[in-house]
Amino acid sequence: MGYPAVQFSRVVKAYGEGETEVRALDGVDLTIPTGELVAVMGPSGCGKSTLLHLAGGLEHPTAGAVAVNGRDLSALDAARRAALRRDEVGFVFQRLNLIASLTAVENVALPLELGGMSAKEARPLAVEALASVGLSQQLDRFPDHFSGGQQQRIAIARAVVGGRGLLLADEPTGSLDSRTADEMVELLASLPSRFGATVVLVTHEPRFASWADRVVFMRDGQVVDQTRTTPPDEPVVAPADELVP
Amino acid sequence: MTVREGLLALLHEGPRHGYQLKTEFEAATGGVWPLNVGQVYTTLDRLERDGLVRITGAGESSAQKVYEITREGTDELGAWWEAVPAEDPPPRDELMLKVLMAIEHGHQHGLRVVTRQRTELLALLQRKRRERTAAGDTGGLAAELVTEALMARAEADLRWLDRCEAVLVEQQSNRTKGSK
Structure with missing residues (x-):
């Protein structure tokens, strides 16, 4: 076994100072093993989204350490942190954040191109990522051509393109009807077994x-409990063909 | 539902003998209610005594009696389909009472019990999800719907526990503010 995908060690994240200080995270110890789908639940304001932002290096802890794939994010300079975020971490938010003026395939290729790949090299990888989430047609259409569920699939493809192994999803089903939301979660749940990806899913459902x-x-900014149903010596995930109809 | 009502419902489909009623009852209830043949015959005797079923003849082997539903039996079955389970007084739900008692012991204890129950319920939901995924379409409709019912109930209980937690946390924070 290598490093866990994400490791929180006594992480504190505070906003404000003195009287007005609010601790969004208050001493979080948490290990997210590679290749697991981990759901994070809790009442609004409990620190779920902050946890996700810290795991993805979008924010920095006030105290304690966050490590991704064994690397302490605080020990990396800004450029290395940005590179890690770009090459290893994908985000999916409730609001889709697809760029309206780019086609589906261009949206998915964007992180690769930002990493220095040419558009010509990036395109086949983007097409492959889109196929892996069940989209293979009309890829040169703009996002508003697609349904909400399809747009969220494009966002997931963008998050996993190029073999990025850590996907952080913040209420990704929030804007979808219940059937489409179910399909979306089933798709996310299939990523660990299909690609060995780690998925952190913030949800209240x-x-x-x-x-x-x-x-x-x-x-209140703390991990109060966690479930674990898979015995440690059993494969964490079912074969892909059991999860994907 | 009682065994009596279940048997009437099956006999409404057509005449049946006792062992057939046992197997059909168990299949229809998704395996959650095993019956022994003795229970079936005792119930059939009472139904016959009350005029709700009658014996129409013998089955393949002459020892097997075949039963059919009477007009009165059909009326009673109709009344049962129409009846809605009463909610007054509220059901004595184990989880609800446990949490109420825990809160009686103080907010912190209440929150601990809420957390513990919620973790276990979520683990149950995870197990059921796995079982359903593993079973695929092989389990049959009744068994699938039984699993759905268990999952829906667990989800409802989890929502209620979330609500309990929110209320407890809010009260606690109001108290803290009040004491400052």
């Missing part, structure tokens, strides 16, 4: 959390 290998509960 027990139904979606039940797809996870592990569910982490937070309250």
Whole structure:
């Protein structure tokens, strides 16, 4: 076994100072093993989204350390952190954040091109990523041509393109109808077994959390409990063909 | 539902003998309610005594009696389909009472019990999800719907526990503010 995908060690994240200080995270110790789907639940304001931002290096801890694939993010300079974020971490948010003036395939290719790849090299990888989320047609259309569910698939393809192994999803089903939301979570749940990816899913829906290998509960900036149903010596994920109809 | 109502519902489909009723009852209820043949015959005797079923003849072997539903039996079955389970007084739900008792012991204890129950319920939901994925389409409709019912109930209980937690946390923070 290598390093866990994400490791939080006594992480504190505070906003404001003195009287007005608010601790969004208050001493979080958490290990997210590689190749697991981990759901994070808890009431609004409990620190779920902050946890995700720190795991992805979008924000920095006030105290403690966050390591991604064994590297302490605080020990990396800004350029290395940006490179790690670009090459190893993908984000999916409730609001899709697709760029309206780029086609589906261009949206997915964008992170690769930002990493220095030519458009010609990036395109086949983007097409492959889109196929892996079930989209293979009309890839040169703009995002508004696609349904909400399809747009979210494009966002997932963009998050995993180029073999990025850590996908951080913040309420990705929020804007979808319930059937499409179910399909979306099933797709996310298939990523660990299909690609060895690690998925961290912030959700308030027990139904979606039940797809996870592990569910982490937070309250007031702390992890208060977590489930683990898979025995340690059993493969964490079912074969892909069991998860994908 | 009682066994009596279940048997009437099956006999409404057509005449059946006792062992057939046992197997059909178990299949229809998704395996959650095993019956022994003795129970089936005792219930059939009572139904016959009350005029809700009658014996129409013998089955393949002459020892097997075949039963059919009577007009009165059909009326009673109709009344049962129409009846809605009463919610007054509220059901004595184990989880609800446990959490209420825990809160009686103080907010912190309440929150601990809420957290513990929620973790276990979510783990149950995870297990059911796995079982359903593993079973695919092989389990049959009744078994699939039983799993759906268990999952829906667990989800509802989890939502209620979330609500309990929110209320407890809010009360606690109001108290803290009040004491400052």
